[in-house]
Structures are given as structure tokens and as C-alpha cells.
Amino acid sequence: xxxxxxxxxxxxxxxxxxxxxxxxxxxxxxxxxxxxxxxxxxxxxxxxxxxxxxxxxxxxxxxxxxxxxxxxxxxxxxxxxxxxxxxxxxxxxxxxxxxxxxxxxxxxxxxxxxxxxxxxxxxxxxxxxxxxxxxxxxxxxxxxxxxxxxxxxxxxxxxxxxxxxxxxxxxxxxxxxxxxxxxxxxxxxxxxxxxxxxxxxxxxxxxxxxxxxxxxxxxxxxxxxxxxxxxxxxxxxxxxxxxxxxxxxxxxxxxxxxxxxxxxxxxxxxxxxxxxxxxxxxxxxxxxxxxxxxxxxxxx
Numbered sequence: 293x294x295x296x297x298x299x300x301x302x303x304x305x306x307x308x309x310x311x312x313x314x315x316x317x318x319x320x321x322x323x324x325x326x327x328x329x330x331x332x333x334x335x336x337x338x339x340x341x342x343x344x345x346x347x348x349x350x351x352x353x354x355x356x357x358x359x360x361x362x363x364x365x366x367x368x369x370x371x372x373x374x375x376x377x378x379x380x381x382x383x384x385x386x387x388x389x390x391x392x393x394x395x396x397x398x399x400x401x402x403x404x405x406x407x408x409x410x411x412x413x414x415x416x417x418x419x420x421x422x423x424x425x426x427x428x429x430x431x432x433x434x435x436x437x438x439x440x441x442x443x444x445x446x447x448x449x450x451x452x453x454x455x456x457x458x459x460x461x462x463x464x465x466x467x468x469x470x471x472x473x474x475x476x477x478x479x480x481x482x483x484x485x486x487x488x489x490x491x492x493x494x495x496x497x498x499x500x501x502x503x504x505x506x507x508x509x510x511x512x513x514x515x516x517x518x519x520x521x522x523x524x525x526x527x528x529x530x531x532x533x534x535x536x537x538x539x540x541x542x543x544x545x546x547x548x549x550x551x552x553x554x555x556x557x558x559x560x561x562x563x564x565x566x567x568x569x570x571x572x573x574x575x576x577x578x579x580x581x582x583x584x585x586x587x588x589x590x591x592x
Contacts, residue, residue: 309333309352310444311374311436313365315381316342318564319441319537323380324350326445335372337365342383359383360399362406362427366434377431378441379533382502406430419482421526424533440531442562450582452558456570457579460553464520467492468555468583471522479526485536488551490519503538504545517550525560539564540572547576558582 310332314320320336320343327334328350336351338344340358348354353372357364369377399407406426428438442449460468470492478484484498488510495514498506503523510519523536538556546554554573556563561582563569573580 307332308373308375309335311369311372311377312336312351313377313379313438314338314343314347315379315383317381317537318539319382319562320344320347320380321350322448322562322564323378323441323445326447330444332444335369335374337368339381339383342381358398360403362430363400363402366402366431366436369431369436370434375435375437377436377438378444379438380441382537384502402430420534421482421530425530428532438532440535442531442535448562448564449559450556450561450563450566452582452584455556455563455580455582456573457577460579460581463491464553464579467520468522468553468581471520471555472524472583472585475522475524476527479524480528482526485526485534486521486523488514488519488521490514495519503542507542507545507549507551510551511549514550518552519550520553520555521546521551522555523561524557529560531560535562536560537562537564538569540569543569543572543576543578543580546578552578554578554580556580556582558584560584 310327312320312324312327312334314336316339320338324334324336324347333352334350335353336347336355338347338354338356340356343356353368355364355368406429407423431438467489471487471489474489474494475485475487478487478497484506486498486503486506487494488496488507496506496510501509503521507521510521511517523538525536526534529535536557538554538561542554570580
């Protein structure tokens with residue numbers, strides 16, 4: 293991988309920069325690097341307590357906002373000439389249920405207006421897709437259109453087949469097929485994208501805590517290890533946001549908890565740093581398969 297400084301010098305496109313709304317993790321780096329390699333300038337807005345400060349090195353413009361800073365982000369994007377944007381990285385929704393978040397992240401007027409149904413009018417719909425579509429709509433009203441990050445970095449999507457490690461046993465394959473059905477049902481309800489299973493028994497499901505904590509909880513419940521993690525896209529996945537993503541940290545969390553198989557959805561899951569990811573999976577002795585409904589049986 294090239295250094296951030298070298299990456300920054302590759303941008304040559306004089307058109308309007310692409311906006312990047314950046315959350316937690318390495319995904320924003322991968323998108324920013326892909327944009328620069330394609331010749332785009334990058335205008336980044338990082339979410340406080342989420343985005344890595346080093347991301348600024350990859351951006352031609354950069355500033356910070358709180359979770360409630362939609363108005364500030366729009367003002368920055370407009371001042372930088374942004375009309376097209378993308379979002380990458382996780383936002384820890386659990387913060388909304390911790391004391392003091394309102395003061396630290398300072399919802400501005402545009403945020404308050406956009407989320408007035410949830411804040412003031414008793415709406416019970418706080419599902420991830422609902423909240424994220426509300427964010428996208430708020431930017432659209434000011435002429436900023438969000439596009440899927442995988443449109444800019446399609447190489448991050450994993451193809452069907454054996455990604456790393458040993459081929460699955462019949463028992464493991466049975467757990468994958470069992471988990472696929474349940475995980476898809478969960479995704480359709482917008483609960484979470486991951487499920488941990490062993491012997492076709494559900495050990496834990498992902499909710500607001502995220503995949504890593506779900507895996508850790510599984511390790512506490514299943515101290516014998518040997519479980520399978522299935523991570524899928526929602527049946528009606530909006531590829532503009534919340535695309536399933538795995539990386540080396542996922543593997544390290546699984547290894548510490550005793551997981552042996554990671555099954556992800558082909559063509560709808562992002563794998564970060566694929567070469568390093570496959571090498572780490574081999575070192576940790578974790579089998580990784582990418583599958584879809586037609587390929588679920590073919591990977592065994």
C-alpha cells in the first residue's frame with residue numbers, strides 16, 4: 293500500500309471534489325484512496341470520536357462534525373463545491389443511548405429539522421435504514437447527492453468462492469446454510485447483519501452493538517469455540533450506506549473468541565486489505581467463504 297502522502301499526489305481531476313462523510317474504521321481510507329487513484333479530489337468531513345485524524349492526509353479539504361452536524365457538513369461541502377458525495381465507516385448508534393451525547397455532538401438546526409419525527413413527534417421508527425435515508429435526504433435538499441462507495445471502489449467487493457483457509461466440512465456448511473436464512477430474516481427486519489451459530493443453534497445475533505461485540509459475546513457463551521459467523525447484506529440493501537464490511541479486526545476478534553468460520557455474502561460485502569486479510573485468516577486458521585444463494589452449496 294502506498295503512503296498517504298504519495299496517494300495524495302495522484303489526484304489530477306479539476307472537476308468538483310467528491311465529498312466523503314467518514315465514520316469509524318479503515319473503510320474511509322480505502323474509499324479516499326480509491327477516489328484519489330481515479331483522479332478525484334476528496335473533500336472529507338470526519339465524525340468526532342469515529343473518524344481517524346490521519347484521514348485528513350488523504351483529503352484536499354477536511355473538517356470535523358459531531359453526529360448532529362448535518363448542517364455544518366452541508367455548509368462545508370457546498371463551500372468546497374461538492375455536489376456528489378459518499379459515506380464510509382461505521383457510526384456507533386449506541387452513543388444515542390448514553391448520557392451527554394446531545395451536548396458533545398451538538399445537533400444543529402438542519403439535524404433537528406430532519407429528525408423532528410423522532411425527536412419531537414413520537415416516531416418509533418429509528419431503524420438504521422430510516423435514519424440513514426433521512427440523512428441522505430437532508431443533503432439532497434441542498435443539492436448534494438450520495439452515491440454508493442462501491443461505485444468508486446468496486447474492487448473492494450468480494451467475489452463468490454473460498455476466500456481463505458480450509459474448505460468447509462459438511463457440518464460447517466450446514467451451519468452456513470442455516471445461518472444464511474436466519475441472517476437474511478434479521479436483515480429484512482433491520483436488526484443486524486451478523487449471526488453466530490454452532491450445530492445449527494443460534495448463539496448470538498448482532499443488534500446495536502455491532503459485529504465485533506456480538507462475536508465476543510458468543511465467545512463468552514460458547515467457551516468450547518468452533519462456531520461460525522455469518523454476515524450478510526439486507527434483502528433490500530441500499531448500497532449507499534451500511535454495506536457489510538469485514539477486515540483483519542474481524543478475524544482477530546473471531547480468533548480471540550474461538551470462531552472458526554466466517555461466511556460473507558459475495559458481491560455485497562466489502563473486504564478491506566484483501567491480501568493482508570487472507571494472510572491473517574491463514575495464520576489464525578479461520579476459514580473464510582463468500583457465498584450467495586446459488587453458491588452457498590458450491591463452496592463446500
